[in-house]
Amino acid sequence: MSEGFAKKVADTQVWKAIFRHGPPNNARNRAAVVAGNVFLHLHPIKLKKSGVQLGYTWCMGGLTFFVFLSLTVTGVLLMFYYRPTAEYAFTDIIGLREHVPLGIMRELHRWGAHLMVITVWIHMFRVFMTGSYKPPREFNWGVGVILLVLTMLLSFTGYLLPWDQLAIWAITVGSNMAKATPFLGYGGPGAALAKIGDFVMVSDKNDVRFQLLGGRFVGEAALLRFYILHCVFIPLVVAVLIAVHFWRVRKDGGISAPL
Amino acid sequence: MSEEAKTSLNRREFFSFLAVGWITFGAATAGLASLVFRFLYPNVVFEPAMDFIAGFPDDYPDGVDERWKNGFGVWIYKKDGRLVAMSNICTHLGCIPTWLPAESKFKCPCHGSGYYPNGINFEGPAPRPLERYKISRDPEGKIIVDKTKVFRYEKGEWNSTDAFIEV
Numbered sequence: 001m002s003e004g005f006a007k008k009v010a011d012t013q014v015w016k017a018i019f020r021h022g023p024p025n026n027a028r029n030r031a032a033v034v035a036g037n038v039f040l041h042l043h044p045i046k047l048k049k050s051g052v053q054l055g056y057t058w059c060m061g062g063l064t065f066f067v068f069l070s071l072t073v074t075g076v077l078l079m080f081y082y083r084p085t086a087e088y089a090f091t092d093i094i095g096l097r098e099h100v101p102l103g104i105m106r107e108l109h110r111w112g113a114h115l116m117v118i119t120v121w122i123h124m125f126r127v128f129m130t131g132s133y134k135p136p137r138e139f140n141w142g143v144g145v146i147l148l149v150l151t152m153l154l155s156f157t158g159y160l161l162p163w164d165q166l167a168i169w170a171i172t173v174g175s176n177m178a179k180a181t182p183f184l185g186y187g188g189p190g191a192a193l194a195k196i197g198d199f200v201m202v203s204d205k206n207d208v209r210f211q212l213l214g215g216r217f218v219g220e221a222a223l224l225r226f227y228i229l230h231c232v233f234i235p236l237v238v239a240v241l242i243a244v245h246f247w248r249v250r251k252d253g254g255i256s257a258p259l
Numbered sequence: 260m261s262e263e264a265k266t267s268l269n270r271r272e273f274f275s276f277l278a279v280g281w282i283t284f285g286a287a288t289a290g291l292a293s294l295v296f297r298f299l300y301p302n303v304v305f306e307p308a309m310d311f312i313a314g315f316p317d318d319y320p321d322g323v324d325e326r327w328k329n330g331f332g333v334w335i336y337k338k339d340g341r342l343v344a345m346s347n348i349c350t351h352l353g354c355i356p357t358w359l360p361a362e363s364k365f366k367c368p369c370h371g372s373g374y375y376p377n378g379i380n381f382e383g384p385a386p387r388p389l390e391r392y393k394i395s396r397d398p399e400g401k402i403i404v405d406k407t408k409v410f411r412y413e414k415g416e417w418n419s420t421d422a423f424i425e426v
Contacts, residue, residue, distance in 0.1 A: 169369055173352040206300065215304045 042246040044254050051255040056130070060123035065242065067116040074109040075231065082161070084227035086220040089163035113155055120151050132256040140248040143241055150238050157230035160223060171226070172218050178209040185209055307331055313402040316342050316426040323358055323376050333392060333404055334358065336376060341423045344404040345378050346390040356389075365389070379412070388412040393421045 009015055010023070021032035034040045050056050081100050082092045096106045124144065127133060133141035160171045179187040183194065186207040194201040204216050214221030249255060268276065307330050319342065324335040327344075332355070334345040347355050354369035364381075365374040372383030379388045393408035402424065410416035417423070 169354050172354060173369065176353045205304075211299050214299075214301055215306055217306070219306060221301065221304065 042243060042250065044250040048254055048257045050257040056257075057255055058122065058126050060119050060126055064116055064119040064123055067112050067119060068238070068242070071109060071112045071116060072235065074105055074112065075235075077105055078109055079231060084161065084224050086163070086223060089161065089223060093162045093164075113158060117151060117155055120148055124148060127256065130256050137248075137252045140245060140252055143245050143248065147238065147241050147245060150234055150241070154230060154234050154238070157226040157234065160218070160226045161230065163223060168218050171222070175209055175213055175218065175222075178212050179204075179207065181208050309407050310403060310405040312397065313344070313404050315401055316396075316424065323360075325358055327404070328358075331404070331406070333406070335402075336378070337426065338377065340426055342394070342402070342426045343417075343423045344392040344394045344402075346392060346406075346409065348390070349385060350380065350387045350389060351383070351385045391417060391422050394424055395421060396424055 020036055022029045024030045024033050031045045034043055034045045044051075078096065081096055083089065093106065097103045127141070127144065156171075156174060159174075160167045176187075179185040181188045183190040184202070184207060185191060186200075186202045186204050186209070191202040191207070204210060210216065212222075212225070213219070214225050311327070311331055313327060313333075313335065316337070319335050319337045321337050324337070327333040327335065328347055332347045334347055336343050336345050349356050349367040349369065349372055351367065351370055351372045354367050356365040356367040356372065356374060359366050363376055365376075365378075367373070367383065367385070370384050372380060372385035374380050374385065374389055377388075378391065380386075388411075390409045390411055393405040393410070395403050395405070397403055408421065410419055410422040
C-alpha cells in the first residue's frame with residue numbers, strides 16, 4: 001500500500017520536475033543524486049572508507065560548517081531585534097534576553113561563535129597532523145588559513161555589537177593594533193617618515209585605523225561598520241570561500257586520505 | 260586571398276585589440292576599486308572637536324580637574340604655577356584611566372596601569388607617562404587646548420613652550 005503510494009508520488013510531474021533521477025537504489029542513481037543537486041555537487045560522488053572514519057577526520061571541518069550554518073540562522077533571527085546604534089544597541093541586547101521570545105537565542109549565537117573558533121582550530125590541527133596540507137592539497141590549506149582568519153574577524157567584529165564596556169574597550173585595545181601597522185598606521189614604524197615639512201601624511205584622521213573605525217575612536221560609526229562587516233561582508237566572503245574549500249577537497253583527492 | 264579576408268582583422272591585429280580591451284578593463288577596475296577605498300574614508304566625523312576653549316586659568320584649583328574628561332578626553336592639571344592639558348588615554352593599550360582622588364592617582368580599569376597626578380606612570384604595564392596636549396591662551400586670556408599636537412615626557416617635550424602655560 002505505502003509502496004504503491006510512493007510510486008504514485010514519484011510518478012507525478014511535480015516530483016519528476018524536481019528529481020531528474022530514479023530512486024537511489026543503484027550506483028548510477030546514487031551518483032546522480034549528488035551530481036544533480038546544486039548543494040551536494042560540491043561533495044564527492046564517492047568517498048573513500050577513511051573519509052567517513054570519525055577517528056581519522058574527527059568530522060571537525062563538517063562540524064565547523066554545521067556551526068557556521070546555525071550561526072547564520074540565529075544571527076539572522078537576532079537581526080530582527082537588534083539596532084546597531086549607540087542609542088539602542090545595548091538595550092536591544094538586554095531586550096533579547098529579557099522580553100524577546102526564546103531569550104536563549106543570543107546565547108546560542110554566542111556559544112556557537114565560541115564553538116566555531118574551537119572546532120576550526122581543531123580542524124586545522126587534524127589537517128596538520130594527518131599531513132593533509134601536502135601537495136596537491138596545498139592550495140586548499142591556504143584557503144583554510146584565510147577562512148581561519150575570517151572566523152577570527154567574525155568573532156572580533158561580533159564582540160563590539162553588545163556595546164557594553166567590555167565590548168568598547170576590547171575593540172579599542174584590539175583596533176589599536178591597526179594603529180601600529182607599518183607605514184599605514186599613525187603609531188606604526190615608518191609613519192613618522194611620511195612627512196612633508198610640518199605636514200604629517202599619516203595621522204589619526206587618515207590611517208588604516210581611521211578607515212576601520214570610521215572615526216578617531218570606537219564610536220557609533222565603528223559600531224555600524226562592525227555590524228555591516230559582521231552580518232554582511234565577512235559572512236559573504238566566508239560562504240564563497242567555503243564553497244571553494246569544499247570543491248577543492250573533492251578535486252584534490254577527497255577528504256584527507258593518502259592519495 | 261578572398262575579399263572578405265582582407266577587410267577583417269588578421270591574427271596580430273586581433274590580439275592587439277584584445278590587449279587594449281584588457282588594459283581598459285584593468286584600468287576601469289582599478290579606478291573603481293580606488294573609489295571604493297576612498298568611499299570608506301568619511302569626510303565628516305561626528306566626534307567632539309580637536310580643540311576647545313577651557314575658560315580662565317583661575318577657574319581651576321590646584322591638582323587634577325575632570326571637567327573636560329567627558330567629551331574632550333582631557334584632564335587639566337595645575338601645579339607649581341604651571342597648568343597643563345593631559346590626555347586621558349592610557350599609554351598601554353588605549354583605555355581610559357579613572358581619577359581616584361582618595362588615592363591621588365589615575366588607575367586604568369583595563370590592565371591596572373597607575374599614574375601620578377602629573378601623569379607619570381608608576382605601576383602596571385603602562386610603558387610611558389600620559390601625553391600632554393598643546394595649550395595656549397587667546398587674547399582674552401582664556402585657555403585654548405589643541406589635541407592635534409601632543410607632547411611626550413620620554414622625548415623631553417614637557418618643557419616645550421606650548422606644553423604648558425604659566426599661571
